[in-house]
Amino acid sequence: MTGRTYALSDGNSFYCSCERVFDARLARVPVIVLSNNDGCAVARTSEAKALGIKMGDPWFKIRDLCRSGGVRAFSSNYALYGDMSARVNEVYARFSPRIEVYSIDESFLDLTDVRQADRMPLARDMRATVQAWTGIPTCVGIGPTKTLAKLANHVAKKVPELEGVCDLTDPVQYAHWMARIEPGEIWGIGPANARKLEALGCESVADVRDLDARVARKAMTVVGERLVQELRGVPCLDLEEVAPTRKGCAVTRCFSDRVEDLATMEQAVATHATRLGEKLRAGGLGTDHVTVFFHTSEHDRNRPQRSVSTVVSFPEASNDTIVLVKAAVFGVRKVWKPGYRYSKAGIVTTDLVPLEASQRAFPSMGQLDRENATALMAALDACNRRYGRGTVVPATAGVVQKREWATKFEMRSPRYTTRFEELPVVAA
DNA sequence: TCTGGGGTCCTAGGACCC
DNA sequence: TCTGGGGTCCTAGGACCC
Numbered sequence: 001m002t003g004r005t006y007a008l009s010d011g012n013s014f015y016c017s018c019e020r021v022f023d024a025r026l027a028r029v030p031v032i033v034l035s036n037n038d039g040c041a042v043a044r045t046s047e048a049k050a051l052g053i054k055m056g057d058p059w060f061k062i063r064d065l066c067r068s069g070g071v072r073a074f075s076s077n078y079a080l081y082g083d084m085s086a087r088v089n090e091v092y093a094r095f096s097p098r099i100e101v102y103s104i105d106e107s108f109l110d111l112t113d114v115r116q117a118d119r120m121p122l123a124r125d126m127r128a129t130v131q132a133w134t135g136i137p138t139c140v141g142i143g144p145t146k147t148l149a150k151l152a153n154h155v156a157k158k159v160p161e162l163e164g165v166c167d168l169t170d171p172v173q174y175a176h177w178m179a180r181i182e183p184g185e186i187w188g189i190g191p192a193n194a195r196k197l198e199a200l201g202c203e204s205v206a207d208v209r210d211l212d213a214r215v216a217r218k219a220m221t222v223v224g225e226r227l228v229q230e231l232r233g234v235p236c237l238d239l240e241e242v243a244p245t246r247k248g249c250a251v252t253r254c255f256s257d258r259v260e261d262l263a264t265m266e267q268a269v270a271t272h273a274t275r276l277g278e279k280l281r282a283g284g285l286g287t288d289h290v291t292v293f294f295h296t297s298e299h300d301r302n303r304p305q306r307s308v309s310t311v312v313s314f315p316e317a318s319n320d321t322i323v324l325v326k327a328a329v330f331g332v333r334k335v336w337k338p339g340y341r342y343s344k345a346g347i348v349t350t351d352l353v354p355l356e357a358s359q360r361a362f363p364s365m366g367q368l369d370r371e372n373a374t375a376l377m378a379a380l381d382a383c384n385r386r387y388g389r390g391t392v393v394p395a396t397a398g399v400v401q402k403r404e405w406a407t408k409f410e411m412r413s414p415r416y417t418t419r420f421e422e423l424p425v426v427a428a
Numbered sequence: 429t430c431t432g433g434g435g436t437c438c439t440a441g442g443a444c445c446c
Numbered sequence: 447t448c449t450g451g452g453g454t455c456c457t458a459g460g461a462c463c464c
Contacts, residue, residue, distance in 0.1 A: 034450090035449090035450035035451075036450050036451065037448090037449095037450070038448090039448080039449055039450050040449060040450065042446095042450070042451095056450085057449090058448070058449040059448070059449085060447080060448040060449075061448085061449080063448090076450090102445095102446085103445080103446050104446075105446080187444095187445080188443095188444065189444085190443060190444050190445085191443090191444095192442080192443060192444085193443075220443095221443095221455095221457070222456075223443090223444085223455075223456070246453080246454095247453090247454080248452090248453075248454090249452085249453090250451080250452060250453080251451090251452090252450095252451065253450085253451080254450070254451090297449085298449095299448085299449060346451095407450095434463100434464090435462100435463080435464085436461100436463080437460105437462085437463100438459105438460085438461080439458100439459090439460085439461105440457105440458090440459090440460105441456105441457090441458090442455105442456085442457085442458105443454100443455085443457105444455085444456105445453080445454075445455105446451105446452090446453090
């Protein structure tokens with residue numbers, strides 16, 4: 001196996017940085033971005049972290065602290081972050097022909113063909129270019145495996161003197177940092193495995209690397225064995241330039257207010273089914289069964305609890321919103337029981353198949369009108385792309401009722417880059 | 429008392445990721 | 447009053463088969 005080199009580049013406090021790009025007043029003040037329903041903090045700038053705000057802190061618990069600390073809090077603006085992510089990746093593409101977009105703010109780059117001496121300059125140039133062209137600050141980690149590139153990225157973020165870049169293909173850097181990072185920071189080591197490694201006497205990443213492969217396997221299955229190899233510089237994980245076809249798809253949401261009546265529950269799940277249809281069609285995928293679920297909240301102490309789910313099957317695979325909405329309503333009615341304060345509902349699919357190649361049902365066995373449905377859905381998607389999501393929906397998804405249950409985004413910034421009516425205005 | 433040997437498939441649950 | 451959403455992979459164990 002010839003040596004490989006990977007880089008992992010990620011945006012610093014990515015969602016917060018996106019907000020800062022469009023509002024210069026946010027430059028040096030603490031900023032956080034909240035999850036759906038303004039539930040909890042999911043992104044924090046270094047200033048916000050310094051105030052003691054933790055990942056996942058519920059908004060109602062930190063609201064006072066944010067007021068007194070001058071923290072600017074934003075609802076999630078996924079349209080903005082997704083668009084900014086695409087722009088950042090376009091810049092990355094100028095620095096490597098092989099890229100894996102790993103998440104909304106992280107990408108792996110193949111730097112195998114870049115000479116050792118040129119890697120750090122390339123990484124610095126890339127950082128500067130992304131900053132200049134998109135306004136997003138990044139950090140870059142380089143290593144002979146993806147796991148080591150991730151680790152290098154972690155070092156680049158934590159050690160200010162490195163100025164956002166770290167190269168673990170450099171033997172001196174490798175020896176230095178492997179002995180100084182705790183096992184819990186390794187990509188793939190969560191709280192449970194961190195405890196197991198501690199029990200095995202591992203105090204640093206170097207200790208994990210030097211674990212006997214069989215011991216690692218016994219403690220953490222094949223995942224652990226692979227991880228030890230990756231830490232030694234033996235690649236077990238390849239770059240995934242083409243995202244593998246997804247296997248499942250879900251649309252689930254907490255309600256902003258508790259739901260206690262059937263009509264509202266039907267409307268909510270039908271709305272989720274509508275969104276599910278869009279996601280499936282975007283990937284050319286279909287399914288012949290969906291799971292509908294809803295449940296109460298554990299936070300509602302002293303209230304009766306209930307959690308139900310039911311599977312609804314079709315004669316053949318589909319991604320037709322009409323079919324999905326009917327299934328959603330059917331499922332809700334089937335397991336509905338009044339007298340509870342429901343907090344969350346959703347529709348989930350597994351076993352997705354490429355619709356084009358999927359098995360048809362016999363005409364006499366309830367075959368769906370796929371041809372007409374495809375044309376109708378294409379028109380629906382085109383309308384909603386052009387005029388905004390939810391412009392055209394099936395009547396069953398309910399447009400008449402007030403959507404009091406709908407997710408709240410009360411502090412959302414404008415969708416600066418994806419909606420004409422929300423373009424930033426510059427006074428000169 | 430004793431109570432095969434293998435195989436596959438499916439599901440639930442745990443663990444991890446961002 | 448108020449606690450996110452959406453994925454993947456792996457294993458154990460049960461059902462079932464010959």
